[in-house]
Amino acid sequence: MKIVVIAPNSRQPSWVDAACAEYKRRLSGFVACTLDVPASPRGRACGAVLQRRLQEHRRNGRCHTIAMDETGTLLTTSQWARRLEQARMDGEHLLFVLGDADGLPTAIRHEAQDTWSLSPLTMTHGLARVVLLEQLYRAATLLAGHPYHHGNPGDLPAIP
Numbered sequence: 001m002k003i004v005v006i007a008p009n010s011r012q013p014s015w016v017d018a019a020c021a022e023y024k025r026r027l028s029g030f031v032a033c034t035l036d037v038p039a040s041p042r043g044r045a046c047g048a049v050l051q052r053r054l055q056e057h058r059r060n061g062r063c064h065t066i067a068m069d070e071t072g073t074l075l076t077t078s079q080w081a082r083r084l085e086q087a088r089m090d091g092e093h094l095l096f097v098l099g100d101a102d103g104l105p106t107a108i109r110h111e112a113q114d115t116w117s118l119s120p121l122t123m124t125h126g127l128a129r130v131v132l133l134e135q136l137y138r139a140a141t142l143l144a145g146h147p148y149h150h151g152n153p154g155d156l157p158a159i160p
Helices: 014-027 044-058 077-090 106-111 125-144
Strands: 002-006 032-036 063-074 093-098 114-117
Touching (some): 002 125, 044 093, 044 106, 063 106, 077 093, 093 125
16 A cells, blocks of 8 residues: 655645655655645646646556545544555555645545545645644554554444
8 A cells, every 4th residue: 555645835834844754754664655746836727737646646556535625524543544444455545635725626526535624624735734644644553553642453443
């Protein structure tokens, strides 16, 4: 299994880049994770760039696309962990797509297999990127029984 996070807007504050690099480094002990950050203009042009990147990544195997959107399904960390485990068992790669400041294009939301929300709160694009990577790391550590989450993988609920 491989995880790819597609997130437009390469210009972020240094703390965002540092935090993303740190969680990618931590994740590498559990799963291959790539952060694909295309430089892109806002609006429709950004949507076209995201669509192209999505198609490129989908050529590399069986992929499950998850659109990250404030209107998506809110999941607990345990539910994230179970979904990651299910993707691993199914031999799927996971593609997470974040939109720009204008959100995700409707076409991407419709073609995604899932739409998840990090929070009903509005947050900066950079912060959303960091939270997404941290939650992926937390879910991976939970599955591995690593003490970061302080949880027991045997206590995970069934996948809904």
